[in-house]
Amino acid sequence: xxxxxxxxxxxxxxxxxxxxxxxxxxxxxxxxxxxxxxxxxxxxxxxxxxxxxxxxxxxxxxxxxxxxxxxxxxxxxxxxxxxxxxxxxxxxxxxxxxxxxxxxxxxxxxxxxxxxxxxxxxxxxxxxxxxxxxxxxxxxxxxxxxxxxxxxxxxxxxxxxxxxxxxxxxxxxxxxxxxxxxxxxxxxxxxxxxxxxxxxxxxxxxxxxxxxxxxxxxxxxxxxxxxxxxxxxxxxxxxxxxxxxxxxxxxxxxxxxxxxxxxxxxxxxxxxxxxxxxxxxxxxxxxxxxxxxxxxxxxxxxxxxxxxxxxxxxxxxxxxxxxxxxxxxxxxxxxxxxxxxxxxxxxxxxxxxxxxxxxxxxxxxxxxxxxxxxxxxxxxxxxxxxxxxxxxxxxxxxxxxxxxxxxxxxxxxxxxxxxxxxxxxxxxx
Amino acid sequence: xxxxxxxxxxxxxxxxxxxxxxxxxxxxxxxxxxxxxxxxxxxxxxxxxxxxxxxxxxxxxxxxxxxxxxxxxxxxxxxxxxxxxxxxxxxxxxxxxxxxxxxxxxxxxxxxxxxxxxxxxxxxxxxxxxxxxxxxxxxxxxxxxxxxxxxxxxxxxxxxxxxxxxxxxxxxxxxxxxxxxxxxxxxxxxxxxxxxxxxxxxxxxxxxxxxxxxxxxxxxxxxxxxxxxxxxxxxxxxxxxxxxxxxxxxxxxxxxxxxxxxxxxxxxxxxxxxxxxxxxxxxxxxxxxxxxxxxxxxxxxxxxxxxxxxxxxxxxxxxxxxxxxxxxxxxxxxxxxxxxxxxxxxxxxxxxxxxxxxxxxxxxxxxxxxxxxxxxxxxxxxxxxxxxxxxxxxxxxxxxxxxxxxxxxxxxxxxxxxxxxxxxxxxxx
Numbered sequence: 001x002x003x004x005x006x007x008x009x010x011x012x013x014x015x016x017x018x019x020x021x022x023x024x025x026x027x028x029x030x031x032x033x034x035x036x037x038x039x040x041x042x043x044x045x046x047x048x049x050x051x052x053x054x055x056x057x058x059x060x061x062x063x064x065x066x067x068x069x070x071x072x073x074x075x076x077x078x079x080x081x082x083x084x085x086x087x088x089x090x091x092x093x094x095x096x097x098x099x100x101x102x103x104x105x106x107x108x109x110x111x112x113x114x115x116x117x118x119x120x121x122x123x124x125x126x127x128x129x130x131x132x133x134x135x136x137x138x139x140x141x142x143x144x145x146x147x148x149x150x151x152x153x154x155x156x157x158x159x160x161x162x163x164x165x166x167x168x169x170x171x172x173x174x175x176x177x178x179x180x181x182x183x184x185x186x187x188x189x190x191x192x193x194x195x196x197x198x199x200x201x202x203x204x205x206x207x208x209x210x211x212x213x214x215x216x217x218x219x220x221x222x223x224x225x226x227x228x229x230x231x232x233x234x235x236x237x238x239x240x241x242x243x244x245x246x247x248x249x250x251x252x253x254x255x256x257x258x259x260x261x262x263x264x265x266x267x268x269x270x271x272x273x274x275x276x277x278x279x280x281x282x283x284x285x286x287x288x289x290x291x292x293x294x295x296x297x298x299x300x301x302x303x304x305x306x307x308x309x310x311x312x313x314x315x316x317x318x319x320x321x322x323x324x325x326x327x328x329x330x331x332x333x334x335x336x337x338x339x340x341x342x343x344x345x346x347x348x349x350x351x352x353x354x355x356x357x358x359x360x361x362x363x364x365x366x367x368x369x370x371x372x373x374x375x376x377x378x379x380x381x382x383x384x385x386x387x388x389x390x391x392x393x394x395x396x397x398x399x400x401x402x403x404x405x406x407x408x409x410x411x412x413x414x415x416x417x418x419x420x421x422x423x424x425x426x427x428x429x
Numbered sequence: 430x431x432x433x434x435x436x437x438x439x440x441x442x443x444x445x446x447x448x449x450x451x452x453x454x455x456x457x458x459x460x461x462x463x464x465x466x467x468x469x470x471x472x473x474x475x476x477x478x479x480x481x482x483x484x485x486x487x488x489x490x491x492x493x494x495x496x497x498x499x500x501x502x503x504x505x506x507x508x509x510x511x512x513x514x515x516x517x518x519x520x521x522x523x524x525x526x527x528x529x530x531x532x533x534x535x536x537x538x539x540x541x542x543x544x545x546x547x548x549x550x551x552x553x554x555x556x557x558x559x560x561x562x563x564x565x566x567x568x569x570x571x572x573x574x575x576x577x578x579x580x581x582x583x584x585x586x587x588x589x590x591x592x593x594x595x596x597x598x599x600x601x602x603x604x605x606x607x608x609x610x611x612x613x614x615x616x617x618x619x620x621x622x623x624x625x626x627x628x629x630x631x632x633x634x635x636x637x638x639x640x641x642x643x644x645x646x647x648x649x650x651x652x653x654x655x656x657x658x659x660x661x662x663x664x665x666x667x668x669x670x671x672x673x674x675x676x677x678x679x680x681x682x683x684x685x686x687x688x689x690x691x692x693x694x695x696x697x698x699x700x701x702x703x704x705x706x707x708x709x710x711x712x713x714x715x716x717x718x719x720x721x722x723x724x725x726x727x728x729x730x731x732x733x734x735x736x737x738x739x740x741x742x743x744x745x746x747x748x749x750x751x752x753x754x755x756x757x758x759x760x761x762x763x764x765x766x767x768x769x770x771x772x773x774x775x776x777x778x779x780x781x782x783x784x785x786x787x788x789x790x791x792x793x794x795x796x797x798x799x800x801x802x803x804x805x806x807x808x809x810x811x812x813x814x815x816x817x818x819x820x821x822x823x824x825x826x827x828x829x830x831x832x833x834x835x836x837x838x839x840x841x842x843x844x845x846x847x848x849x850x851x852x853x854x855x856x857x858x
Contacts, residue, residue, distance in 0.1 A: 021577050021719045031644070031763055032576045129574075135720035137574035144573070145558075145566035147461045148450050148740030215460070273712075273726055276702045281722075283702075290450045290737035291564035293710075294727035297702055298720065308719035311577030323752035334460055 001030070004318060005040040007067040009089055010080035011051055011060075014103055014130070015042070017307030018077065019055065029311070033318040041067050043080075043089075064089055068096050075317055077310060078102040087111055094122045099321060101313040103130035103306055109204035109220045112211060125320065127313035132205040133158055133282050135305030136298040137312070141286070142212045149288030151213040154252045155426065158205045160280035160300045161189045161196035162228050162248040166265075167278040170236050170245060176229065188280055198227035199263045202250045210252035210261055213286070215334030218252075218261060224342040226264035235352060235421050238380065238392050239267045242350075245275040249426055259339045260346075267350050267425040273297075274428075285428065293428070343401035348377070348425035350394055351403075353410065354417040357389040361415045365391065368413075372406040374398045388417045394425070430459070433747060434469040436496040438518055439509035440480060440489075443532055443559070444471070446736030447506065448484065458740070462747040470496050472509075472518075493518055497525050504746055506739060507531040516540055523551045528750060530742040532559035532735055538633035538649045541640060554749065556742035561634040562587055562711050564734030565727040566741070570715070571641045578717030580642040583681045584855065587634045589709035589729045590618045590625035591657050591677040595694075596707040599665050599674060605658065617709055627656035628692045631679045639681035639690055642715070644763030647681075647690060653771040655693035664781060664850050667809065667821050668696045671779070674704040678855055688768045689775075696779050696854040702726075703857075714857065722857075772830035777806070777854035779823055780832075782839065783846040786818040790844045794820065797842075801835040803827045817846045823854070 008015050022029065022037055030036055042059050064085075067073055076093035078100065080086045087107045090100050091114070100119070102108065108115065108131045119126035129139045133156070142151070157163050161183055168179035180197070183189035195201050203220040211218045228248050239246050244267035253260040268275050273295055277283040282300030287293055299305035355361050362379065369376055380392040395403070403422065410416055437444050451458065451466055459465055471488050496502055497518075505522035507529065509515045516536045519529050520543070529548070531537065537544065537560045548555035558568045562585070571580070586592050590612055597608035609626070612618035624630050632649040640647045657677050668675050673696035682689040697704050702724055706712040711729030716722055728734035784790050795805055809821040824832070832851065839845055 017719075025577060025579050025719065028579055028644070028763065029577065135717075135723060137570060140569070140574050141566060144745065145569050145741055146737070147744040148454060148458065148737045150454055150457055215457070271705065273702055273705045276700065276705055288564075288737060290446075290454065290733045290740070292728045292731070292734050294564060294725075296723075296725055298723035302721070304719045305721050308575070308577045308717060311719070312574055315576040316573065320752075323749075334457065 002035050003038055004035045004074055005038050005070075005072045006075040006077060006314065007041040007043065007070070007073045008039060009043040009064075009067070009076065009078045009086070011042050011044050011055070012079065012081070013303045014306045014310065015079045016051065017303030018079065018310050021304065021307045021311045029315065033315040035318045037314065037318075040070065040073050043067060068092055073098060074321065075099045075101065075314060077314065078104055079310070080104070081106070083107055083110065087115075090115060091118055094118045094124050094126070097122060097124060099125040099317045101127045101310055101317070103128070103310055105131040105201070105204040105208060109207040112208065113217060125317050127316060129313050130306045130309035132208050133284060133296070134298070134300040134302060135308045136282055136284060136296045136300065137309065138209065138284050138296055139212065141296060142209065146286065146288050146291060149290045151286060151288050152254055153287040154209055154213045154284065155428070156209070156250045156282065156284035157247050157274065157277050158250050158282050158284065158300060159196055159202050159248060160282060161193065163277065163282070164188050164280050165197075166228060166231070166246060166248065169231070169233060171278065173233060175233060176231060197229050199225045199248065202248065202263045206250035206252060206261060206263060209250070209284070210259065213252060214254050214259060214337060216259070216337040218259070218339070222261065222339050224262040224264070224345065228265050230421065231265050232421065235350070235423060238352065239350065240270070241380065242267070242378070242394060243270050244268060244425065245270050246423070247274065247277070251426065254337070257337055259337050261339055262342070262345060265423055267423055269427060272428060343399065343404065345400045346397050347400070348395055348397055348427065349403055350392065350421070350423040350425055352390060352392045352420040354388050354420050355391055356415040356417065357387060358415070362391060364413065364415065365410055368409050369393070369395070369406050372409065373402045374406050390420065431464050432467055433464045433503055434467050434499075434501045435504040435506060435743065436470040436472065436499075436502045437468060438472040438493075438496070438505065438507045438515070440471050440473050440484070441508065441510070442732045443735045443739065444508045445480065446732030447508065447739050450733065450736045450740045458744065462744040464747045466743065466747075469499065469502050472496060493521075497521055502527060503750070504528045504530065504743060506743065507533055508739065509533070510535070512536055512539065516544075519544060520547050523547045523553050523555070526551060526553060528554040528746045530556045530739055530746070532557070532739055534560040534630070534633040534637060538636040541637065542646060554746050556745060558742050559735045559738035561637050562713060562725070563727070563729040563731060564737045565711055565713060565725045565729065566738065567638065567713050567725055568641065570725060571638065575715065575717050575720060578719045580715060580717050581683055582716040583638055583642045583713065584857070585638070585679050585711065585713035586676050586703065586706050587679050587711050587713065587729060588625055588631050588677060589711060590622065592706065592711070593617050593709050594626075595657060595660070595675055595677060598660070598662060600707065602662060604662060605660060626658050628654045628677065631677065631692045635679035635681060635690060635692060638679070638713070639688065642681060643683050643688060643766060645688070645766040647688070647768070651690065651768050653691040653693070653774065657694050659850065660694050661850065664779070664852060667781065668779065669699070670809065671696070671807070671823060672699050673697060673854065674699050675852070676703065676706070680855065683766070686766055688766050690768055691771070691774060694852055696852055698856060701857060772828065772833065774829045775826050776829070777824055777826055777856065778832055779821065779850075779852040779854055781819060781821045781849040783817050783849055784820055785844040785846065786816060787844070791820060793842065793844065794839055797838050798822070798824070798835050801838065802831045803835050819849065
């Protein structure tokens, strides 16, 4: 039996999951990888913390040098999360000729290029399946399964926290605030939920996916971003009336060598499979010019699902590391592609306005849209006969800049009380 | 630029798709594989047939020896379909030290073991992503992405023809006969639709998937099989009332080292993502002990989707073929596992009986079920006051043999007019 030594950096949720999988599925892993995997060292900050996992004390170390200097350790698995040390440790592991596996979306989204080029230069393998979509094998899908395709679109629900909140609002009629509170109580949302709720986490993952799918470099800061904190139950109800469900989507599209990249709450058709993706589940929809429509659905977080992706990567390395030519799931670069200015992005829109309830207002607003090249598919109006009334417009496909110009003009009208919400519609075509 | 020569056997639907993809996505494929792929020879039966694809006549041959004897051809892509020659040509290609890619589910399901062992012995690679699920990368998923898992369940809609028919019946209220006729007119169903409609095609695909997922050998003949020709609009309507949709499922489960394998129409919860998989789409649901629930959705047939899988396989071979240690997506064998006798299979059931409309009949039938260890969840009865009335029973999880015994006993009752239908329910737990 061939043996191999690995080290794990970080023993949180995912680290414990990896430990458990390597032990529970030991026989299957030996059969499939050809190796018995020995966890030789685990880097932790606090050697004495009680971790609820039975790990021999001798394996723990708080000194990264012990791992970097151990020539018998062939694979380093980075599961610390966050920027700073993790990136440094990954680079130094590669320089010490160790293969690297990570689940670190933040580092990958921001410094992926440096990691890819270091891995190539040092001739080591670098795998990162767990960085997007938890247990969903989206990275291998793009890098290895869909290689025959020009990918035209990649759209996903890739944040479990916000999907949990939106599901609770949609299926149980909860308010955003109550749903967030419940998500925090269940451990799905952080005490400071900003990174999830405002869509930052999603931009990291979309940057990684779209870099690979479109064969270019995408920095998370170049992605248009809106979170879900302004989504209300009223919009969810109106969406339902029009046959839609509201989801926080990451959207990447390529057309004529230009990329459209955006993260925002979207109305999706209730009949599309992605509409039924609820609670903490993730789903990623891909359109390739050969494969057509494809969707992957699964658990986007959690110790065992994410651990499944990490251990899968370790096995991939074991299957290949004796070879001279290491395939690296990063050498997919086709060239730099332009990212559209947000104003040039195109969608159908859902626009809810609160306006004075009097004759001629609807016509005036419709005319304003028309003058700005925005054409209306349908309008709904609530029936309450007070001073003000809600008007909901669904538009045909329009440029963002035309929507913005329309709204600026409408805002000048004395008939407008408030622009309640502007949401985009994704019809997957 | 490195170049490689390949040969294609068969120039039907999928063969033309492969030709088109290799030309349309030429630049992406060169970048991703590191090779310029030259189609050196194409085996066809009739050299003079008009094929609607612009292929230089000189590439066509009707003589397999021209391909087998050409040492410059490194990869043979078998897309003829059917048994007989295709299997022979694949084996002989391997013996001539050529890597092989196929989409042939029939050969793989029946003679997979021989192909796997020949590939291993001859030290060539053998890829077959397109054999199940068309463009859906289910084979790579099982063999490469989920290697960290013990797979507990694999359930799928893996036949486009029957899913098209059931979708038309469910969404448009068509009869089985009209839906089949429409499928034939659209080219989704053959003139003789038996292989699809009676579930044979699905057993081939389930045999392949479950061999890989459970690491054992499964022959299609050992799979319990029922087709959809007896599904009626009445059952579809009753299912809907109970919150279900009827789909033709392939089901593979492992429990205590025993496999449960069956293909039959099933009631699936309308809220499960698989319920929204309509028309010619396929979807495969997997439960792994680490990854949890996972689903893949996409186009299960068609020239380009299937071609996408075939060309993806060619690229995988190109990425690896210079290495000494070739990974073969077949070396996943964990040992022979027992396949349960159908009577030992367990499901919830939907049973529709036509019985005499008189007092005491429902009670008598319920008692019969009870005596045979079948417990009832709910009963529906139609309201028409004629001599006979429909009774629909939904059961708790029961053994097939207990259901059969109940039905035998009920059949003896003079109150029974007809056993209208017995369908299984799949709740994915």
